[in-house]
Amino acid sequence: MAGSDLPKVLAFDVFGTVVDWRTSITAESADFLARIGRADLDPATFTDNWRRRYLTGMAAYAKSGRDFTILDVLHREMLDETLTDAGVDPATLDDALLQHWTFAWRRLAPWPDSVEGLTRLKGRFPIVTLSNGNIALMLEMARRDGLPWDAIMGAEVTRAYKPDPRAYLGTAKILGLSPQEVCLVAAHHSDLAAARACGLKTAFVSRPMEYGGRPAPDAKLAQDWEWSADSLIDLAEKLGC
Template sequence: MNTTPKVLAFDVFGTVVDWHGSIAAEVKRIGLDADPDAFATAWRDGYRPAMARVRSGELPWTKIDDLHRLILDDVLKEFEITHLTEAEKRHLNLVWHRLIPWDDTIAGLLRLKNQFTLVTLSNGNLGLLANMAKNAGLPWDLILSAEVFRHYKPDPETYLGVATIFDLAPEEVMLVAAHKDDLLSAGKCGLQTAFVERPLEFGKQMQRDDLAVEAFTTYHAKNFLDLADQLGC
């Protein structure tokens, strides 16, 4: 029988908020001459390679806001967009602070909060996550970030750092995420895991084919409301 977790740690981009839909909507709103879905995808595609440069030591510790800007500059060149002012580029880069939650997010988190301590465990930096929470009304008990641990997921220091902060055993922490590689890494560190389906994470044009139930996850939920049901909230 599984230990009842005390802390639920949430991946954020894609799990809690709709990064693709939010960025595509911003591209439309400001009238960029680019396919909104392609632009959003290209920007996100630079995310892992940029973090890998930090994790390998090629780059010193660099917060996600600054990595997002490096990637954005490359994407603007790729799409041959040259008319944005520096102020407009800075504002566009901060769209990551303004991402919109999934429809079930707020109600699901509020139910889960009645029974568990809710924290973020995101590669996003602290300022980004705080602004996002303020903008979207996300009811976190604590905002934790790779920035706190100076390690990006999937480094073990991130997952185990949550348990250390709360003076808990790893199995008393559960990672909630829409990404199986994140959950696999957390599970290897002894955390419980909950996979949440987000079929539209990459937009309607790119349906996910990785939503099947896996033996390595502790829970598998359609959304946060379903997870709350399973956890008796």
């Protein structure tokens, strides 16, 4: 693609694209399940169920009419529901433990290429988050993992959750850019499709282990994205960084 078609800012999905939520949440959930005496529950299944509630909740959020509520709070509500579904009454558990478990989403480890890839991309492009994670969550994660964001943007700044168009269009507007001057970088075809419908450029990063090796739920939404890479280092090379 010609240099004139390069975006002015790269905006990143984070959960799954930059960090490996499933490995981190499974490991922490194994510990928490043991602490509440439920080591019989499979932590990977528990994690997948928790994440499934998130995906469903985000897709339905705009239509729900609910006032904007930060993801830390939603993650806690979804944890309580996931526990209830597993036969555990969260009201019987220590609130501080549940809060610490919820904040496992702030402690996700990056994919091995993420820090190097982001650092290289940052040399040429401003790199911002366009994530549904709230600012405090993203800030703690960035400091733990060394993710060198230029700015933390996304849901809390626009007060809209992806795939709501306001999340994408609001981020471009705040940056003072037209949608086509912003490129969403994401491992999820559903996210990229929503961004493209708003006029953003799109870069796909393949993360075959996001669901433990099983197909992603949005695999059928694949399109011919402007860029496609196997890692953030590969994306940096493809963008001339």
